Amino acid sequence: MSVVELGRFMDDLADASGRAILPFFRAQFGLDDKAHGGAPFDPVTEADRAAEVVMRRMIRDAFPGHGLLGEEFGSERLDADCVWVLDPIDGTRAFIAGLPTWGTLIGLRKGQTAVRGMMHQPFLAERFFGDGRSAKLRNAAGERALRTRRCADLASALLCTTDPRLFAAGEEAERFQSVQARVRLARYGTDCYAYCMLAAGQVDLVVEAGLKPYDIVALIPIVEGAGGIVTSWDGGPATEGGRIVAAGDPRLHEAALRRLSS
Structure with a gap:
């Protein structure tokens, strides 16, 4: 798969996970606490699980030899050369409060190096993505390059x-x-x-x-x-x-x- 095709596939993952998540945002949904033994509240929602299920299915179909590591459903083939690392809703506390400071994290690790990543916020229609050499934001205004600012102290x-x-x-x-x-x-x-x-x-x-x-x-x-x-x-x-x-x-x-x- 070429770099362009890989980028399109990550967009497809973002599209599919967004469709799975958005019906739950600012709505009534099931909520569980993954914490045990008096640990701090660690919520998981139906939306988390639905989004990870659909992304895992797409990755298995497209890349049967790749590994998978996700927050909700564990790991598969972590010894593979390429491993997809997924967090369907990073910021679940914000999600359940109706605040839009959450996102779907889609990462690809080759060996021990993170080589590509995307943060998709479907409610705001924003995608931040990069490959370690460049990074961009795509939203309703179009697409632009990202650059950190100077701050010495x-x-x-x-x-x-x-x-x-x-x-x-x-x-x-x-x-x-x-x-x-x-x-x-x-x-x-x-x-x-x-x-x-x-x-x-x-x-x-x-x-x-x-x-x-x-x-x-x-x-x-x-x-x-x-x-x-x-x-x-x-x-x-x-x-x-x-x-x-x-x-x-x-x-x-x-x-x-x-x-x-x-």
């Missing part, structure tokens, strides 16, 4: 994180607070949108912890394609999730790492 930065309460009490929370205390502005509840806004030059820094591969793989090629950097807190690869820091400017990334890894 924490004091000038706009920081996003999904929820500061998700950092483990103790050292992890303290390291995050050491960064947050020094930025110009911090915003919460952004989920996958934070990374896309970073790629679009609206946000400078994203710091999170406790991520799974399906939370981040699709976003790495978008951020990197727009000129940004995504790593773990110790500066290593981000594809396995965990503690993640993304920045639009290498100087800002270095400044954040000094506080997150100390």
Whole structure:
């Protein structure tokens, strides 16, 4: 499959998942809590499951030799050279609240490298996509290239994180607070949108912890394609999730790492 055909296939996945999800948005639907043993609320909806089912079916039909890793239905053939990494609704808490700061994450990993990614927000008809070398946004206004903005230091930065309460009490929370205390502005509840806004030059820094591969793989090629950097807190690869820091400017990334890894 050519690069163009692969792009079209990812668009098809986005179209199909969007059709599965939108009837549930701002409507009444089934809701379960995946958390156990007093863990924080971890919701999953009928929409999550419906979207992942349809994407898995399409991938199996088109690429029977590829692997699959999804939030709702686990993994298949993770030893394959190419593995699709799916999160049907990243930002389920926003989804169930009727807020449009959620998206469908469609990532493709080759070996241990995230090579292509898309974040689709069907309610707003926005698609952010990238391949690590370039990144674009497609919406009602057309298609445009994405580029991160320059921001050399924490004091000038706009920081996003999904929820500061998700950092483990103790050292992890303290390291995050050491960064947050020094930025110009911090915003919460952004989920996958934070990374896309970073790629679009609206946000400078994203710091999170406790991520799974399906939370981040699709976003790495978008951020990197727009000129940004995504790593773990110790500066290593981000594809396995965990503690993640993304920045639009290498100087800002270095400044954040000094506080997150100390």
